[in-house]
Amino acid sequence: MNKNAGIVGLGVCVPEKILTNFDLEKMVDTSDEWIKTRTGIEQRHIADENTFTSDLASKAAINALEDAGIKPEEVELIIVATITPDMFSPSTACIVQHKIGAVNAAAFDLNAACSGFTYGLTVASQFITSGYYKNALVIGAECLSKITDWKDRNTCVLFGDGAGAVVLKPVDEGRGILSTHLGADGSIGKHLTVPSLALEPQELEKRDPENPRTIWMNGSEVFKFAVKIIADATLAVLEKINLNIHDVDAIVPHQANLRIVDGAAKRLKFDNNKIFTNLQKYGNTSAASIPIALYEAVKSRFIKNDDLIVLVGFGGGLTWSSAVVKWYK
Numbered sequence: 001m002n003k004n005a006g007i008v009g010l011g012v013c014v015p016e017k018i019l020t021n022f023d024l025e026k027m028v029d030t031s032d033e034w035i036k037t038r039t040g041i042e043q044r045h046i047a048d049e050n051t052f053t054s055d056l057a058s059k060a061a062i063n064a065l066e067d068a069g070i071k072p073e074e075v076e077l078i079i080v081a082t083i084t085p086d087m088f089s090p091s092t093a094c095i096v097q098h099k100i101g102a103v104n105a106a107a108f109d110l111n112a113a114c115s116g117f118t119y120g121l122t123v124a125s126q127f128i129t130s131g132y133y134k135n136a137l138v139i140g141a142e143c144l145s146k147i148t149d150w151k152d153r154n155t156c157v158l159f160g161d162g163a164g165a166v167v168l169k170p171v172d173e174g175r176g177i178l179s180t181h182l183g184a185d186g187s188i189g190k191h192l193t194v195p196s197l198a199l200e201p202q203e204l205e206k207r208d209p210e211n212p213r214t215i216w217m218n219g220s221e222v223f224k225f226a227v228k229i230i231a232d233a234t235l236a237v238l239e240k241i242n243l244n245i246h247d248v249d250a251i252v253p254h255q256a257n258l259r260i261v262d263g264a265a266k267r268l269k270f271d272n273n274k275i276f277t278n279l280q281k282y283g284n285t286s287a288a289s290i291p292i293a294l295y296e297a298v299k300s301r302f303i304k305n306d307d308l309i310v311l312v313g314f315g316g317g318l319t320w321s322s323a324v325v326k327w328y329k
């Protein structure tokens with residue numbers, strides 16, 4: 001019988017440098033009060049000019065492998081979820097493979113923005129469940145500071161850099177990843193964009209022409225989408241295995257805004273105290289936010305063995321993704 005994939009190792013890496021709301025007050029027309037009341041964010045970690053996504057991803061990966069007791073050369077698959085790859089090619093996953101010495105692993109990147117980690121978890125778990133691979137490393141890693149317009153107060157107060165990694169292996173029935181759910185709606189992708197090769201006029205006009213390859217977001221549209229989709233994606237992934245919201249011990253959502261979390265909790269009629277948040281310290285780290293939050297939720301014993309947890313992401317694409325995990329490590 002096929003086995004579930006379970007998370008058997010966790011690791012994180014965030015850059016040392018901290019940028020506080022008070023630092024931002026000196027850079028753009030904003031205030032600590034505005035940022036805290038509108039988002040909950042108090043500070044974020046920012047990579048120095050010589051540190052890139054693969055550096056953070058590699059350190060998080062090594063920590064996760066140590067936690068799982070697996071040697072780099074035993075790793076069979078590496079997926080890096082990111083929208084800030086070091087290069088178009090090689091993929092960040094290939095750079096990480098080389099940096100950590102995972103010489104026997106297949107490696108590729110996955111772009112589903114802030115939903116990327118749970119997308120990656122879903123893809124990797126198919127390889128484990130089918131028996132194709134015996135283990136996989138799934139990493140969410142970003143250097144968003146490198147694509148931030150530091151003159152745009154609408155976005156520069158929101159984002160941070162970081163990486164989180166997990167190791168997946170087959171686990172006993174009833175444990176690990178029980179269900180996943182993925183979705184996308186490209187027709188509303190225009191609300192959150194980062195140009196690459198194509199610099200279309202409608203994208204150029206929203207940005208500083210001197211620095212056009214930066215994040216632009218229609219915050220209020222993404223906000224409304226996020227509140228609805230967290231609730232919908234949570235219910236959809238539970239429904240697939242005939243569970244409901246009352247069965248859930250904890251939710252670890254993508255960390256974008258405390259008001260989004262509050263709105264989703266109300267919609268789900270779910271106790272806010274059972275939703276883990278740490279965006280106060282890290283801001284929105286896109287694909288890295290769920291694995292960093294999961295790591296801290298486990299270390300702080302917010303999540304304990306045998307808890308039923310839901311991971312739920314939403315973001316650029318627009319995309320969404322969710323997973324039900326029976327936690328056991």
Ligand code: UT7
Pocket residue numbers: 029030031034035038039114153154155157218219220221222223226256257260284286314315316
């Ligand atoms: O991870 C990917 C998904 N991203 C998200 O989930 C983010 C979703 N969106 C949000 O979290 C919120 O929409 C924001 C935090 C981005 C914005 O909050 P909001 O309550 O939707 O504010 P708003 O965009 O409606 O702006 C309200 C006011 C505006 O001023 P006026 O036009 O009312 O005079 C903005 O110019 O706040 C102003 N504003 C700021 N003021 C001080 C916008 N950014 C700032 C700022 N400091 N940093």
